[in-house]
Amino acid sequence: MGFLLETLFGGLMVGMLYALVALGFVLIYKASGVFNFAQGAMVLFAALAMARFSEWIPQWLGLENKTIANILAFGAATASMVAVAWLVERLALRKLVNQPPIALLMATLGISYFIDGAGQLLFGSAVYRIDVGMPKDPMIVMEKTFEGGLLLSQEDLYAALISALLVATLTLFFQKTRTGRALRAVADDHQAAQSIGIPLSRIWVVVWSIGGIVALVAGIIWGSKLGVQFSISLVALKAFPVVILGGLTSVPGAIVGGLLIGVGEKLSEIYLGPYVGGGIENWFAYVLALAFLLIRPQGLFGDKIIDRV
Amino acid sequence: MFYRENGQFKTNYRADVALFPIAQDRWAMLGLLAIAFVVVPGFASDYLFRAVLIPFLILALAAIGLNILVGYCGQISLGTGAFMAVGAYAAYNLNARIEGLPLLLSLIGGGLAATVCGVLFGIPSLRIRGLYLAVATLAAQFFVDWFTNRVKWVTNDSSSGSVSVNTLDMFGWRFDTPVQKYLLCLSLVAVFALLAKNLVRGAIGREWMAMRDMDVAASVIGIRPVHAKLTAFAVSSFIVGVAGALWGFVHLGSWEPAAFGIDKSFQLLFMVIIGGLGSIAGSFFGAAFIVLLPLLLNYLPHWLGLSLSTATAAQLEHMVFGALIVFFLIVEPHGLARLWSTARQKLRLWPFPY
Numbered sequence: 001m002g003f004l005l006e007t008l009f010g011g012l013m014v015g016m017l018y019a020l021v022a023l024g025f026v027l028i029y030k031a032s033g034v035f036n037f038a039q040g041a042m043v044l045f046a047a048l049a050m051a052r053f054s055e056w057i058p059q060w061l062g063l064e065n066k067t068i069a070n071i072l073a074f075g076a077a078t079a080s081m082v083a084v085a086w087l088v089e090r091l092a093l094r095k096l097v098n099q100p101p102i103a104l105l106m107a108t109l110g111i112s113y114f115i116d117g118a119g120q121l122l123f124g125s126a127v128y129r130i131d132v133g134m135p136k137d138p139m140i141v142m143e144k145t146f147e148g149g150l151l152l153s154q155e156d157l158y159a160a161l162i163s164a165l166l167v168a169t170l171t172l173f174f175q176k177t178r179t180g181r182a183l184r185a186v187a188d189d190h191q192a193a194q195s196i197g198i199p200l201s202r203i204w205v206v207v208w209s210i211g212g213i214v215a216l217v218a219g220i221i222w223g224s225k226l227g228v229q230f231s232i233s234l235v236a237l238k239a240f241p242v243v244i245l246g247g248l249t250s251v252p253g254a255i256v257g258g259l260l261i262g263v264g265e266k267l268s269e270i271y272l273g274p275y276v277g278g279g280i281e282n283w284f285a286y287v288l289a290l291a292f293l294l295i296r297p298q299g300l301f302g303d304k305i306i307d308r309v
Numbered sequence: 310m311f312y313r314e315n316g317q318f319k320t321n322y323r324a325d326v327a328l329f330p331i332a333q334d335r336w337a338m339l340g341l342l343a344i345a346f347v348v349v350p351g352f353a354s355d356y357l358f359r360a361v362l363i364p365f366l367i368l369a370l371a372a373i374g375l376n377i378l379v380g381y382c383g384q385i386s387l388g389t390g391a392f393m394a395v396g397a398y399a400a401y402n403l404n405a406r407i408e409g410l411p412l413l414l415s416l417i418g419g420g421l422a423a424t425v426c427g428v429l430f431g432i433p434s435l436r437i438r439g440l441y442l443a444v445a446t447l448a449a450q451f452f453v454d455w456f457t458n459r460v461k462w463v464t465n466d467s468s469s470g471s472v473s474v475n476t477l478d479m480f481g482w483r484f485d486t487p488v489q490k491y492l493l494c495l496s497l498v499a500v501f502a503l504l505a506k507n508l509v510r511g512a513i514g515r516e517w518m519a520m521r522d523m524d525v526a527a528s529v530i531g532i533r534p535v536h537a538k539l540t541a542f543a544v545s546s547f548i549v550g551v552a553g554a555l556w557g558f559v560h561l562g563s564w565e566p567a568a569f570g571i572d573k574s575f576q577l578l579f580m581v582i583i584g585g586l587g588s589i590a591g592s593f594f595g596a597a598f599i600v601l602l603p604l605l606l607n608y609l610p611h612w613l614g615l616s617l618s619t620a621t622a623a624q625l626e627h628m629v630f631g632a633l634i635v636f637f638l639i640v641e642p643h644g645l646a647r648l649w650s651t652a653r654q655k656l657r658l659w660p661f662p663y
Contacts, residue, residue, distance in 0.1 A: 286452065289445075
């Protein structure tokens with residue numbers, strides 16, 4: 001029983017990270033109608049920027065204090081993500097207004113390749129560490145209920161807390177602010193939004209910047225757990241089935257989907273894996289999402305798709 | 310001046326619907342085939358065959374397959390690498406398990422296995438489309454990656470996980486030298502390109518294009534979505550499967566599952582986008598572009614006297630690919646093929662623009 005619960009918690013924590021990356025997809029899709037394939041590349045870019053800046057800034061300024069260095073690095077990384085967002089809007093999206101969604105999807109694929117290459121060219125392609133001072137020690141809880149207690153990683157708990165905070169802030173921003181409303185209008189129809197005076201280009205920069213900041217948070221959490229390297233951008237591939245499962249336009253969907261897939265993956269690996277040779281973590285999420293799509297094509301919480309001729 | 314159809318009158322329907330209605334095109338195509346079959350084998354070096362021509366032909370074949378699905382039927386697929394893998398492994402198994410099976414039958418068997426797989430993973434396309442389908446086809450990619458890695462039966466119980474094909478022979482000919490392999494690929498690609506071209510011109514091709522342009526409207530005017538979409542998946546994955554078998558048998562000789570990873574899928578999608586969505590000739594342009602660009606990026610710094618590490622070169626390659634995709638989508642969404650046809654239009658009127 002204790003082991004099952006531990007697996008469950010492990011799955012939930014991994015799922016939280018998937019949800020965080022998936023959140024980036026959902027935000028950009030919700031606010032601009034673009035399925036952003038480059039989210040994974042942005043996570044890699046942001047994590048690389050964070051890791052390298054926290055290394056370089058103390059050198060440049062002769063800083064001793066680690067916290068200040070980390071805060072400065074976070075600021076610099078945020079600034080570079082905003083710069084990326086601005087460049088993407090300037091060079092690519094602005095010229096693709098009103099194109100079919102497929103064209104935009106393929107454009108983000110191209111952007112993803114570009115950011116992948118550029119990030120590694122600028123920041124190097126070795127394995128880097130991010131140390132933002134999250135406690136690493138595992139802790140043991142509920143010793144009385146179970147024999148030996150439950151082994152939880154404190155780092156994971158903090159990560160979950162940070163993600164929850166981020167999600168709450170974003171939800172408020174989307175629902176309560178003027179800009180949030182404008183974002184939702186753009187998602188419905190580029191042209192209509194433009195014609196009532198919503199500045200499309202600025203909205204896109206805002207959205208992609210938010211996507212970049214979410215990517216940065218995901219990158220920091222993931223990077224401080226496992227180190228920053230190219231494989232981080234593969235996390236994004238895990239986030240696709242999450243958004244599909246949750247529904248492309250739903251923030252709660254991304255979170256529930258992430259948790260479901262995180263838990264499902266771990267449980268299936270442990271209880272089903274041994275019968276088929278292991279390693280089913282790689283495709284379980286996809287097959288789950290695929291099976292789900294056949295029953296409910298719009299995902300758990302997605303908007304119903306209505307076709308008009 | 311030379312490219313003008315004045316005086317070429319069409320007096321019957323056959324002439325009107327011919328594959329190349331303009332005589333100059335016919336001659337140019339025949340000339341191109343003659344050069345490819347006769348002149349190139351006489352002059353090209355072994356390196357050119359191995360590094361450029363054979364990969365180009367096989368990837369062009371795979372791109373034709375993908376183009377049928379993405380360009381003609383509008384069903385975006387990110388699982389092409391998986392269908393290539395299915396073709397390659399099925400062909401390998403047929404070759405290894407059945408003594409004396411002709412090479413051609415193994416290749417076609419590989420294609421058929423890929424067809425079954427493609428139709429299976431195409432079924433979700435009946436309910437979902439666009440972005441959702443892109444993710445669904447990724448499922449095929451990851452599942453096949455895992456399957457070929459973990460299930461020993463697929464690799465005929467080889468301990469290292471890699472498989473190899475030694476002798477290639479067909480109708481008593483052996484294909485050992487690069488020239489012979491090149492000719493084998495060239496003949497197959499020529500046949501498949503012709504078949505594909507005729508298929509997309511015919512009734513079924515029109516069904517696919519109607520599906521692509523607006524599937525709800527198409528089904529209202531009486532096109533069966535199930536039939537159109539699944540045939541597109543079937544034809545596309547058959548061609549991709551044969552290309553995969555060729556890639557394994559002829560180009561690589563021995564390979565491991567990583568040869569058909571997700572990178573291959575993206576690469577093929579890029580070929581189709583850059584070459585031209587919905588164009589058979591575009592598949593060739595795209596394949597040529599993607600095969601030649603890395604070579605160029607490798608040699609260019611060398612000629613300029615710069616030294617680049619392999620990692621930097623790879624990153625630059627990524628950046629150039631990414632930038633080009635975006636560039637093409639903005640400037641010419643129909644790719645190189647459209648540039649080519651624009652050039653031809655202009656030539657027909659030259660030197661008078663109106």
